[in-house]
Amino acid sequence: MDTKQEFFDFINAGNTFKGDFITMGAAMLEGETITNAHVKVPLKTLNRHGLIAGATGTGKTKTLQVLAENLSDQGIPVLMMDMKGDLSGIAKASPGHPKIDERHEKIGIPFEAKDFPVEILTLSEQDGVRLRATVSEFGPVLFSRIIDATVAQAGIVSILFKYSDDNKLPLLDLKDFKKILQYATREGKKEIEESYGRISPASSGSILRKIVELEQQGADIFFGEKSFDTEDLTRITDDGRGIINIVRLTDIQDRPGLFSTFMLSLLAEIYGTFPEQGDSDRPELVIFLDEAHLIFKEASKALHNQIESIVKLIRSKGVGLYFVTQNPTDIPEGVLSQLGLKIQHALRAFTAKDRKAIKLTAENYPDSPYYDTKTVLTSLGIGEALVSALDEKGRPTPLAATMLRAPMSRMDILTQEELDSINTSSKLVKKYSETVDRDSAYELLNKKIEKANEEEVKAKAKEERAKASRSSSSSRRGSSRKPAQSATSKAIIKVLTSATVIRGVFGILGKMLK
Structure with a gap:
């Protein structure tokens, strides 16, 4: 052969098979x-x-x-x-x-x-x-990669994803992530630091710049719904x-x-x-x-x-x-x-x-x-x-x-x-072909911030009213005491003056009688 x-x-x-090929x-x-x-x-x-x-x-x-x-x-x-x-x-x-x-x-x-x-x-x-695809579907690891995040920045991204999950804030598009990033360094800074740790303003600023760069490359039309x-x-x-x-x-x-x-x-x-x-x-x-x-x-x-x-x-x-x-x-x-x-x-x-x-x-x-x-x-x-x-x-x-x-x-x-x-x-x-823009982190955080602002305004107004009330009450008490004090003072002065005059007169008379 x-x-x-x-x-x-x-x-x-070597290429003889029972099934399809x-x-x-x-x-x-x-x-x-x-x-x-x-x-x-x-x-x-x-x-x-x-x-x-x-x-x-x-x-x-x-x-x-x-x-x-x-x-x-x-x-x-x-x-x-x-x-x-x-x-x-x-x-x-x-x-x-x-x-x-x-x-x-x-x-x-x-x-x-x-x-x-x-x-x-x-x-x-x-x-x-x-x-x-939504930002949430990407997850923190892949999202960190797409923005070329450093180790420290990737840690911040993970914190923001965790906070969003814990608070039921859907991260659908880039504006959602930008909003929660800004919230974490402004209005919600204290809240997030207490539960998740401190977020460096310098690192968050760098992340924000990278997201803006991503938007300029056209990635903003990719993130969103319909997923x-x-x-x-x-x-x-x-x-x-x-x-x-x-x-x-x-x-x-x-x-x-x-x-x-x-x-x-x-x-x-x-x-x-x-x-x-x-x-x-x-x-x-x-x-x-x-x-x-x-x-x-x-x-x-x-x-x-x-x-x-x-x-x-x-x-x-x-x-x-x-x-x-x-x-x-x-x-x-x-x-x-x-x-x-x-x-x-x-x-x-x-x-x-x-x-x-x-x-x-x-x-x-x-x-x-x-x-x-x-x-x-x-x-x-x-x-x-x-x-x-x-x-x-x-x-x-x-x-x-x-x-x-x-x-x-x-x-x-x-x-x-x-x-x-x-x-x-x-x-x-x-x-x-249809673009869906339902309520997500951007809208929900705006509502949260708006509600917090309203509560803050109400609290300040209540404090102002209480302060005004205390001031008014203090004024009323002051005005009711002031005339009495003034009359007493006058009476005391009058008494003292009279006593002085009397003592003086009686002193002279006493001298004269002697």
Whole structure:
């Protein structure tokens, strides 16, 4: 038996599953595609998370597109981050191309052009389903991160969240948080210091400036209600296809903190609201986090631990997380170790640091009798990748250099008219277009301050009346005593004067009589 036949049997034996699966492409040996040696990923293990990595221009976005399309066809909803604006074309069928036909002939899969059900979501003023979240939903840790708070400032943020919870003051938008921050350093300073500790005016002033800066970046339209319901990410069309939710982030690329913190908040919300799935045969939702390094950039150790915990726990909710980035070293080791599916596109060795990264990347993959992984990593072409998945029993499938299938949808952006058409027909756009501004911390604190001011005015008025009453009473008593005192004085003076005169007269008379 020749080497190609052995390799063919090796790949097919390791990619035979009982349940449903996605065919990624065909395995390659020594640069040649082995037709029908199909590389597959079982649906059962897609909630074990994954990684799509590779240098710029190697085809990561198209791989993401292929996965999303096949998941949708299997009735699994998808959430994708579109940082560059080139994922929206998934809503329209591919126009086809002779090179696509040639590729699929080598793979052994017929090419089918197809469009997919898409929902356009936005964090900003772009058209689409408006994603909002309340400040309370973010919590003190993530809110501190989004304003880039110091340790001392993060402590103050935690105090304000605690005070709001204890006093049933909803923190819905940024004006709510600004109001409670001002209250803590003015009218409520004594109250908060007695129960929660002292708040430094300098630190609170710095926090306020950071919130103002956040508002100038447009984050004020993100915080508020209606808060997005994560259940709307799991919708399926009438014909049984999962809806692909695309979050367009093209206009907030210079605000990675907002995007990454929103994603962490969303993951925490999903974990908190989705029911336990146990060992199910398919995921309920698959999330692709493009430019994943932004989530971990400059994150504290505590935040890293929080992310790692979410990654470990969220798969029990039937949710798969897929990190898309240039290099696996962008992902913390604690998270990387949790990723079952790894699709590694080519890496380029331009510097000593690049060569070191390639060596480390190669060590993340299982050994193969057919590949020198370090060599293959630098020789892969566009649309080719090393693929290692988990089988239905959780064991790694054979490592395969794979010629990946082409997307069935358009590999380009939608026109503005096409985007408008999607948004016009969207039920979610109508649902979340309304802005709700119910009574929250801002209004409730204003009422509290107003009531305190009224009580203070009443107390002062009462004190003034009491003072006036005491003064009036004192005046009445004074006026009734004064005439009597004056008359007595006059009588005494008169008596004394008379006595003096008498004594004088009697003195003279006495002298005269002598």
